[in-house]
Amino acid sequence: MGYDPKNPMKDRITDIGPRHYDEFMPPVLKKNFGKWLYHEILEPGVLMHKAESGDEVYTVRVAAARLMSVELIRDALNIADKHCGGYIRWTTRNNIEFMVDDKSKLEPLKADLKANPMFPIGGTGAGVTNIVHTQGWVHCHTPAIDASGIVKSVMDELFKHFQSMDLPAQVRIALACCLNMCGAVHCSDIAILGFHRKPPFVQHDLISSICELPLAIAACPTGAIKPATVEGKKSVSVNAERCMFCGNCYTMCPAMPLMDAEGDCVVIMVGGKISNRISAPKFSKVVIPALPSNPPRWPEVVAAVKNILETYAKNANKYERVGEWAERIGWESFFEKCNIPFDVKTIDDYTLAYNTLRTTTQFKFS
Amino acid sequence: MAKFETPLINELEKGPWPSFVADIRRQAKTKPELEDLLGQLELSYKDKETHWKHGGIVGVFGYGGGVIGRYSDMPEKFPGIAHFHTVRVNQPSGLYYSSAYLRQILDMWERRGSGLTNFHGSTGDMVLLGTQTAQLEEIFWELTHDMQTDLGGSGGNLRTPSCCLGMSRCEWSCVDAQAICHDMTMTYQDELHRPAFPYKFKIKVSGCPNDCVAAIARSDFAIIGTWKDDIRIDQAAVQAYVNGEFKPNAGAHAGRDWGKFDIVKEVINLCPTKCMSWDGKALKINNKECTRCMHCINVMPRALRPGLDRGASILCGAKAPILEGQRLATLIVPFIKMEPPYDECKELLNKVLDWWMEHGKNRERVGELIGRMGMREFLKAVELDAIPQMVKEPRSNPYIFWEEKDVPGGWTRDLAAFRKKHPL
Numbered sequence: 001m002g003y004d005p006k007n008p009m010k011d012r013i014t015d016i017g018p019r020h021y022d023e024f025m026p027p028v029l030k031k032n033f034g035k036w037l038y039h040e041i042l043e044p045g046v047l048m049h050k051a052e053s054g055d056e057v058y059t060v061r062v063a064a065a066r067l068m069s070v071e072l073i074r075d076a077l078n079i080a081d082k083h084c085g086g087y088i089r090w091t092t093r094n095n096i097e098f099m100v101d102d103k104s105k106l107e108p109l110k111a112d113l114k115a116n117p118m119f120p121i122g123g124t125g126a127g128v129t130n131i132v133h134t135q136g137w138v139h140c141h142t143p144a145i146d147a148s149g150i151v152k153s154v155m156d157e158l159f160k161h162f163q164s165m166d167l168p169a170q171v172r173i174a175l176a177c178c179l180n181m182c183g184a185v186h187c188s189d190i191a192i193l194g195f196h197r198k199p200p201f202v203q204h205d206l207i208s209s210i211c212e213l214p215l216a217i218a219a220c221p222t223g224a225i226k227p228a229t230v231e232g233k234k235s236v237s238v239n240a241e242r243c244m245f246c247g248n249c250y251t252m253c254p255a256m257p258l259m260d261a262e263g264d265c266v267v268i269m270v271g272g273k274i275s276n277r278i279s280a281p282k283f284s285k286v287v288i289p290a291l292p293s294n295p296p297r298w299p300e301v302v303a304a305v306k307n308i309l310e311t312y313a314k315n316a317n318k319y320e321r322v323g324e325w326a327e328r329i330g331w332e333s334f335f336e337k338c339n340i341p342f343d344v345k346t347i348d349d350y351t352l353a354y355n356t357l358r359t360t361t362q363f364k365f366s
Numbered sequence: 367m368a369k370f371e372t373p374l375i376n377e378l379e380k381g382p383w384p385s386f387v388a389d390i391r392r393q394a395k396t397k398p399e400l401e402d403l404l405g406q407l408e409l410s411y412k413d414k415e416t417h418w419k420h421g422g423i424v425g426v427f428g429y430g431g432g433v434i435g436r437y438s439d440m441p442e443k444f445p446g447i448a449h450f451h452t453v454r455v456n457q458p459s460g461l462y463y464s465s466a467y468l469r470q471i472l473d474m475w476e477r478r479g480s481g482l483t484n485f486h487g488s489t490g491d492m493v494l495l496g497t498q499t500a501q502l503e504e505i506f507w508e509l510t511h512d513m514q515t516d517l518g519g520s521g522g523n524l525r526t527p528s529c530c531l532g533m534s535r536c537e538w539s540c541v542d543a544q545a546i547c548h549d550m551t552m553t554y555q556d557e558l559h560r561p562a563f564p565y566k567f568k569i570k571v572s573g574c575p576n577d578c579v580a581a582i583a584r585s586d587f588a589i590i591g592t593w594k595d596d597i598r599i600d601q602a603a604v605q606a607y608v609n610g611e612f613k614p615n616a617g618a619h620a621g622r623d624w625g626k627f628d629i630v631k632e633v634i635n636l637c638p639t640k641c642m643s644w645d646g647k648a649l650k651i652n653n654k655e656c657t658r659c660m661h662c663i664n665v666m667p668r669a670l671r672p673g674l675d676r677g678a679s680i681l682c683g684a685k686a687p688i689l690e691g692q693r694l695a696t697l698i699v700p701f702i703k704m705e706p707p708y709d710e711c712k713e714l715l716n717k718v719l720d721w722w723m724e725h726g727k728n729r730e731r732v733g734e735l736i737g738r739m740g741m742r743e744f745l746k747a748v749e750l751d752a753i754p755q756m757v758k759e760p761r762s763n764p765y766i767f768w769e770e771k772d773v774p775g776g777w778t779r780d781l782a783a784f785r786k787k788h789p790l
Contacts, residue, residue: 003507008427013510015555018456021544024464025534034533034542038667041617049535057535065386067495069393069400070472070481077465077472086465090485092530092579099535118384125618134488137410138386138403139436139452139495141418146410148386149378156381166621181686182488187583187694218728221689248689248729254420261414274583276575278638278661281582281694295411296377318624319615319636319661351691 026087028057028101044163045121046106058106059099062119063130063155063162066094067138067148072118079119083109093130093172095123125165128158128309133175134182136194142247143177144194144264145293151175153297154192154305161309168316168325171309172273179246184274189322190305191269191284194293198263199243200256204230211253219252244350265290266301270308270334271323282323287335289345311338329364336366369398370405374412390482397481399446399496406444417444424451424499426506430561432517433502449498450480453505454491454518456551456558459544460531461486470513478505489568490528490579491518516555522565524557529571530578537667538660539573540591540676541704547571549708550715557719564726567719574672575660581681581695586732587715588681588695589704595673596653597662603669604629604649615665633662677703680711682718683733693733698748700755714748721747742767 004010022030032051039049047059064076076096080088083105089097096119100109113119123129131154134140136147154173161167174188178196185191207213216236217225224242228235238249238256249256268291272284287308291300308322315337316325326334335342348356368391378387387404394400406417422435434452441448455471471492475481480496487493497505509515518526527550530536532543550569551558557567570581573591581588606612607627613620614627629649634642641655642662649669651662663670680702681695702711722732725739736744745752770777 002511003504005503008503011511012428014428014516015559016510016514016516017552017555018548019458019467019513019515021459021462021534021548024458024462024467025460026462029462029534034539036533036535036537038537039616040613041620044621049537059535063384064485065384065389066484066486067386067389068483068485069389070476070483071393071396072389073468073472073483073485077468081465088463088465088468089531090461090463092461092490092528094485096485117382118389120382120384125615126621132488135484137407137416137418139418139450141416141420141436143416149375149411152378152381152383152385152387155383159382162383164621165618170618176686179686180688184488184580184583184686186686186692187580215728246688250420257420259415264414272583274577274580276577276582276659277664278636278659281577283692283694293414295414296374318619318632319665 024087026057026085026099026101028055029099031055032057041124041165044127044165045124046110047124048103055101056103057099057101058103059097060106060109060113060121061091061095061097061123062113062121063123064090064094064096064119065148065152066130066133075116076119079109079112079116083112091123091130093123093132095130120159120163122163126167126169127163127165128155128161128167128171128173130162131155131173131175132184132188134177136177140177142180142250142259144196144259145177145266146295147175147177149296150192150266150298150301153302157302157306158309167309167313169319169321171312171322173305180251185269186283187272187274187281188269188284189271189273190308191272192301192305193267193269195265195267195290196245196247196258196260196263197265197290198258198260199224199238199240199245200247200249200258202230202236202238203255204233204235207236207253207255208234211255216249216253216256219248221246221248225249264293266293266298267291268301268304268308271321271326273321273323275321278319279321279324279327284323285331286346287338287340289343308338308340332364332366368394368404369401370408372404372408375404375408393481397476399450399480400482402438402444402446403450403480403482403496406438406440406447409440418450424502426502426517429517429559431520431523431559434520436496447480447496450496451499451502453479453494453497453502454487454520454526455494455509456516456518456526457486457490457492457528459529459547459551460534461490462531462534467513474505474508474513478508487518489518489525491526517559519558519566522561522563523559523567524554524563525566525568526558527551527554527569527571528579530573532571532573536573538576538663538672540593540672541571541573541589541678543571543573543579543589543591545706546589546704546708546711549706550712553712563719563723565729565731567722567732569715571678575658576664581684583684583694584686585684585695586682587718588684589678589711590681591676591704592658592679592701593673593676594701595675597651597656597673598671599649599651600669601648604666607666607669612666612668616667633665636661677701678711680714683731683736685731685733689729690734690737693731693737695733696736697756698745698750700753714750717748740767
């Protein structure tokens with residue numbers, strides 16, 4: 001018996017949570033759980049983990065677009081069935097991992113993966129791994145830019161760094177298609193952010209019937225939205241000079257859309273990290289306040305990301321993340337080396353701005 | 367023959383990176399609604415604007431999360447995606463799957479949805495993209511009855527907790543991240559499914575300070591594995607790295623010739639606390655000075671291992687910029703043992719949630735509430751003593767909000783006596 005719409009509560013099951021992960025781990029991982037000794041990256045995309053028992057597990061990591069059809073996932077599962085005992089895993093950055101428990105099984109697995117261009121091997125070590133990203137125009141109502149298309153365009157260009165380990169350290173790129181930042185853009189080595197630049201419309205004829213006006217007013221972090229009566233109807237007014245284009249009002253009220261083909265742009269942020277390695281986790285910083293959003297290939301964005309990545313690759317020390325490099329040489333040198341014009345808009349003027357201003361006579365001439 | 371001409375997005379079928387357009391186009395042969403999706407996407411590429419309407423409340427009976435309403439703003443032109451809702455399915459800890467289980471999900475989604483997914487959504491769920499309202503209860507029935515799994519969180523709920531792969535395949539994990547994540551998910555099922563919070567609340571568990579699940583940047587309550595005792599050293603293996611027998615950093619830098627491994631330059635001098643030394647024979651670590659950044663362990667995984675007195679640091683309040691600016695999580699508990707049933711950790715989490723539910727404004731994350739009310743109020747509410755580990759440095763302004771009880775004699779004073787001494 002399946003679901004009965006006439007009797008929706010009959011035999012209803014709720015709050016059972018996810019399946020237990022124990023069911024899904026390959027036997028060699030279950031056997032050596034918590035007893036791993038060390039790992040090696042044998043070649044880009046291929047890892048070997050050694051257990052105290054002497055067991056080894058070989059992992060092949062491949063890219064995936066995050067946005068995946070069931071057919072493509074089945075292609076991956078067919079490979080997992082053939083080579084990996086029917087087990088598979090995803091990484092936190094949308095890569096797929098295939099694991100085998102013996103070195104002899106590695107080459108046949110790699111051969112089948114290499115036969116499918118949808119599963120390129122790579123994404124390990126000091127390279128560029130998969131871009132964490134958001135929905136964009138494929139499935140979201142607030143984006144300023146697409147997500148999957150820009151990721152595809154950037155990774156096509158940086159593909160050799162996905163399949164090699166030739167950078168000073170790992171470079172984590174993230175994309176968020178609006179300020180809500182569903183991707184961890186605020187702490188990435190290089191971040192691509194969609195941004196609106198026109199204040200919201202106010203649809204005066206509809207707003208009081210489809211929105212809670214006090215919520216829309218309270219949603220504004222700068223107090224730019226005030227109650228107003230327009231042509232006898234209750235509505236709101238927006239002080240455009242105080243708008244910082246966060247879009248929180250639109251989230252609360254569909255009668256206040258911000259999106260605009262001309263206004264919407266791409267912000268490039270740099271130097272964030274999450275790991276506690278050597279230096280503390282850092283936020284990404286705005287280095288390019290606006291690039292045009294030009295589908296289908298976003299050439300300006302691709303060029304900007306590539307330029308920053310290659311300048312970093314040429315200049316940073318081994319183990320140095322993008323943000324650590326920029327801090328060591330000084331941000332004034334970062335702008336100079338990357339040949340990015342410094343813009344007053346990259347100086348913070350929000351709540352914690354003072355912490356970012358220079359309070360010393362020590363600086364470098366540019 | 368494609369239903370719509372799509373010259374712009376066709377450009378995204380070129381190049382070496384996996385093409386989502388090619389993938390969707392292939393799936394569209396059996397799921398024709400995806401032709402409409404490609405058509406609408408092409409229109410967005412032309413218009414440079416999205417064509418999805420603002421939300422809409424849909425869900426399954428008794429839950430206030432897990433399903434997100436999504437409607438096309440051009441339903442006549444693209445009827446196949448007029449309703450195209452999202453279903454979030456709670457992922458297993460560590461993102462491992464058996465083919466048999468995953469095929470059940472995929473088969474169901476091909477029957478009852480568009481066949482399009484995100485593996486995975488940013489929070490960690492399996493995200494199923496595109497179904498109609500009438501399918502939601504059917505999907506929920508099949509998930510719970512046939513697949514013994516459940517929906518994830520959305521809205522003002524606990525969001526689906528997530529973790530790194532922990533001890534399953536990592537030598538550095540100091541806590542069983544998967545077990546903690548699963549236990550937290552099961553303990554807080556009600557909070558996950560029924561919105562009672564001012565806004566979203568995220569729990570993430572990383573096994574070590576490398577923090578592969580970005581707990582410190584993305585979670586309101588971050589549990590990050592660490593250790594208290596000494597880093598374990600295998601001096602013979604250190605020598606093997608120095609001699610060039612083992613590749614530094616597990617071979618992560620093999621794509622470029624960085625020259626011979628130099629332990630002083632690459633490990634000793636990069637240690638943030640300068641607590642290590644190398645005399646050509648033995649590596650010494652002054653563990654009391656170590657802040658467990660993981661660098662030396664990352665560089666020489668065969669020689670150095672985290673200590674054995676293990677637990678977690680708890681940090682609180684991370685978020686992206688909306689609304690009051692981005693925050694990293696800040697340290698509230700330096701070390702806590704993490705053994706099941708994790709009572710001490712849950713008691714602390716409950717206090718954090720209670721305080722936030724009492725004082726948080728609509729759409730105010732707990733980090734922003736700490737910012738608005740101050741660490742002093744937060745620490746009082748969660749019954750933690752202030753310790754220097756909580757700050758980078760002490761305050762540099764003396765504007766302390768003294769309480770009456772802490773000032774000798776309190777605040778009630780005799781004005782007449784004061785004026786007798788100090789006439790106006």
